[in-house]
Amino acid sequence: MPMLAFRLATPRVLVDLRRVSGLDRIHIGEQGVELGAKVRWRDIERDTRLAVAQPLLAEAVRHIAHYQIRNRGTVGGSLAHADPAAELPAIALTCEAHIVAVGPRGEREIPAAEFFLAPLVTALEPDELIVAMRLSAWPKARRFSFKELSRRLGDFALAGAAVFFDLDERGCMRALHVGAFGVADKPVRLLETEAALNGMRPEPAAVAEAIKLGTSGLEMRSDIHADADYRRALLETLLTRAFDEAMQRSPS
């Protein structure tokens, strides 16, 4: 709707999904969690099961927009809109979620890594509709953290970071995933940071070095709120705090 208000979008037809049933379900099973396209931020926030089944998602959603926006904004809308500073696309990418789309050629599952192409541009075809987002099951002992900085509570983030990993019996990180948003033209995974630290213990010096390695290759966004240097420093700080918190937070 803001796109219409600004005359940035002038669609010939606009389809309201309000009366399409079945898209507002949150399904939690052994395979993971499926969020219907019409699930609202409010629904995620109020579903106490998700705090256990997908704690990183639950934490991220708390940072999205204001009360009145959270009453309306949806999973499908956020994924399709693909704002580079939005939380859900970042979670989808970091958690390797799949986006389920249907169109005249049937249903397909698009990995998040292939879904977000550029600011407000996705792999969705014009005649396709998102019906759900699928997240794989979350091991109970998994460590995680979500950090962002915005100028005002509920505003879009200047930068944000999501981190999760499992610890093996030797205290080494496994399945490390590191995501960032608000910093580039789409959400990104810091694959070099992940590669440098996977199988390692989360020692502060190694973590700091790996963060630098991961952010050095990023082409940082620059705008009136934050220039590229500031964003880089901010992201590094948020990532450092995220690793710290992930280590300190005892698994539920």
Added chain:
Amino acid sequence: MTSITPIINGVAVTVEVPDRVTLADTLRDKLRLTGTHVACEHGVCGACTVIVDGLAVRSCLMLAVQADGAAITTVEGLSKNGKLSALQDAFRRHHALQCGFCTSGILTTMHALLLEEPDAGEHRIREVLSGNLCRCTGYIPIVEAVLEARAAYAQAESGA
């Protein structure tokens, strides 16, 4: 043009609206319910907040056609028989408004919040209030007024 019949402040009203027009503009220009204010028109300021089927939402981000059949409460619907509601009365006593531009959006937001969460603490109230910009009163008297009005909502809930 599409014919819609929302229930506005308890009364079913049928209006013809162009598909492209927002709920905010329909309330103000068509139905003359000018208590709903419009400023930013892209969801940031909160001045246009109304309650749709129990939820506080931005009426500038909703098309009027999407409100067909919905129960809508605007700021005009808060007082009963010319008497201010407990929340409005608390705003008056705490001087929680000056120019009043933001006030209708804050009243509708806080009304919806307290109906659902009459025990909302100061932190929660401030968090929710972050979706409404007030550029002249300052938020402290607003928070005080809302905190005080909670008792009336808790009472209404236990009495119901």
